Amino acid sequence: MSTRTSPPTLPFAARADTLVGSVIDSSTSLLAAQSHDIVRFAMGSPAAEAIPTEVLAEIGTKTIGAGSPDAFDYAATEGDMPLRVALLDELDGTSDATTLERLTITSGGMQGLDLAFKIFVDPGDLVVVESPTYTNGSATALSYQADLLEVAVDDDGMVVEALPELVERAGRTPKVIYTIPTFQNPSGATLSLARREQLLELAREWGSMLIDDDPYGLLRFAGSEVPTLHELADGDPLVYSVRTFSKIVAPGLRVGWLDTDPSLQRLLINAKQAMDTCTNLPAQRLLTGFLTGGHLDTHLATQRREYRLRKETMKEALTEHFDGVARWTDPEGGFFLWMTFEPAIDTEKLFEVALAEGVAFIPGNAFSPDRRFPDALRMCFASTPPDRIREGLARLRSAVDRLAGS
């Protein structure tokens, strides 16, 4: 599953070498090219059944259908005002409550990350990332020629206590700290309240930007809420919050938002204008209708119930097939759990065998720029119905046995 190719001899910029791509995203095309039946634990997509297609189609007919040419025009770069207002309303009373001047609509969470690294990272700057981390986040930092410092993750998220010593050894403070604090991609771990506070303190001491990438926070199905870094920061401009509709409504819409200090918005707009002018307006109008129609809350409640069931099913199937062979995390929300084989198995080799057996996952090394997780893998439990989860885990066990026998 390599994402690197040998470029022909063209006059490339030095940065072309830093564009490492994403094994996760590439799995979409790889799996689409397969003709046999595959249980897909690879992509981090909401369940197909969870996409509210009927409601969206109805909203579409009303707001972007015939007679609505304005919905197909360019939009304001900071986002279509009706969506910003609807979002503000939706967030009121939550840990992400905010004000209008802090909100910028983006083309997915990915653009929020790209804007952050573009604005804050010069070549050679130190950027702290979790280990494992979200591949596309570290790839974006690398594309701006950052030097990455990987910090371990345990059941309480990033091991913040280890950070001061690692930074001292690196000989300079980080310009940016990138964290996925809630139901982390890929481990499923949630950063504890104590560590959130500690991390904020360190960011303040070092003057580091803290990128708070939290796409899964609204998908808690067990345990109790932890305040977002956004809330704990209480308006501190060092905290830059990236959010998206991809996991809570639909990833194909490609709409997300940023919650940042208002003083940053002009710069964000300038940078976004040089990228894509504005976020897709029909998609913004669909989301406005979804929010103002009051659909999000009921939709989230259904998703939470279903994802809880799916995670529990995956846990049971893991215990049935992998007890004594691997250990796994037990997330309280989100999409993913992280499995580590003991004794070690090369999960990149396992991927090839598993694909032939009809099951797909993402090998652990994809989540570490230093390739620190050859014996681990990420499973998305959210996209697959329970009976298929059981089938997929049985196939994975066959793949492990086949690999061991070969």
Ligand code: PMP
């Ligand atoms: N951050 C994290 C942690 C994610 O898991 C994802 C999606 N996989 C994103 C950002 C990107 O979100 P989007 O698809 O909206 O660009």
